[in-house]
Amino acid sequence: MAYQTIVFEAQDGVARLTLNRPDRLNSFTVQMHEEVAEALGRVAGDSSIRALLLTGAGRGFCAGQDLGDRAVAPGAEPVDLGDSVERYYAPLIRSLTSLPMPVICAVNGVAAGAGANIALACDIVLAARSAKFIQSFANIGLIPDSGGTWVLPRLIGQARALGLALTGDPLPAEQAEAWGLIWRCVDDDVLAGEAAALASRFANGPTSGLAATKQALRESSLKSLDAALDNERDLMRRLGRSADYAEGVAAFSAKRKPAFTGR
Template identity: 75%
Template sequence: MEYETIGLGIEDGVGKVTLNRPDRLNSFTVRMHEELADALTRIENDPAVRAVLLTGTGRGFCAGQDLSDRSVSPGGEGVDLGESVERYYAPLVRRLATMPRPVICAVNGVAAGAGANIALACDIVIAARSAKFIQSFAHIGLIPDSGGTWVLPRLAGQARALGLAMTGAPLHAETAEQWGVIWKCVDDDALADEAAALARQFAAGPTRGLVATKMALRESFGRSLDEALAMERDLMRELGRSADYREGVSAFMEKRRPTFTGI
């Protein structure tokens, strides 16, 4: 597939996906969904790619759905937004959350609506100081989709999640970091370098263990303590037999840098 609305680059074990509709604040169209799905498939099928970096071009990360891509007018026929969620947004969020690679999102500006929640679906979020997250659904009579109703209360707590979702007030990057909604807020001119450095770190790391860590933590909300302890036992048994574990211990004992094979 030839890409018109995104960019894909692979370097140093990192698959970098860039939303590229800057004139529309990288808002989603059907075409963008299809291209992004194709790019993620290429990444998943490439064993040389061991980490993913998602970002946007221009002054925004993603403004959510491009409303001009739908036919909506006062007095007109209703639109089946459930079909759009089921066909495009839900699969994208599931894919980012379960991707068998560490996924970093570098939020370079406004992340609104689905754009905010797609960013928060990634494993690690680094945001520029000027960035802000907006649950803009409140302004057009909708609910937070793209996993927003699930991730917001888990990251921000119910009171803050309700406030963000019902008022549509912007959550600035510094506050998002303070609340624990994102991993880190950095100066705008440092965002690209910090995100790329972390992606390279993950790509060179024990990615099998990193992916197991990500999935264990993501699934912990549905487990009891006993179930979590059993899961930890099973994963530690599996990872303890891996080449990466042997390499990590050997490198530590020999005081050298490890060379992990990862996934």
């Protein structure tokens, strides 16, 4: 598929997906949704890809929905935003969170609206020091979508989640790190290198174990302690029979670097 709104490449076990509408701060159109969905389908179906790096082109990560892509005007026929969520944003979040590999987001600038919550759907978020996270929905009379109502209180608590959602005030990357909203804030000039190094590390790691780890942690808030313990038992039973576990133990015993295959 020839992409027009994203750049997609895969090399050495790492898939890199760049939102590529820099003149519109990489805001989403229907075409971008379709292209991202196709690219994520390729990632999910290619066993040679063992890590995904998501970022944006230009001076911003993603400004959310491109409002110019919707025919919304006073007095015009209302647009069914629920249909937009159901057809595009919800499937995107489900795809990102269910990929059987680590997903890294490098937030290189503003992440606003759905753009902020798409970033937060990734497993590890690195942000440039100049980046800001903005729940801008309140400014146009909407609620945080793309999983925002679910992820925000779980990451930073209800008081801070409500503050961000109701005010729409920008949250600087350094504060986002201090609050536990993201993994790390780094200087702008090292963001790309840090993200690439982390993606390479994961691409050479025990992929099945990493995928099981993200699955177990993401599901833990929906389980009782007993159910979580049972899930840990089942996952450990499966992973204990994997080639990567055998290689990890052998490498540890031999005091050498493991050569994981992702199996």
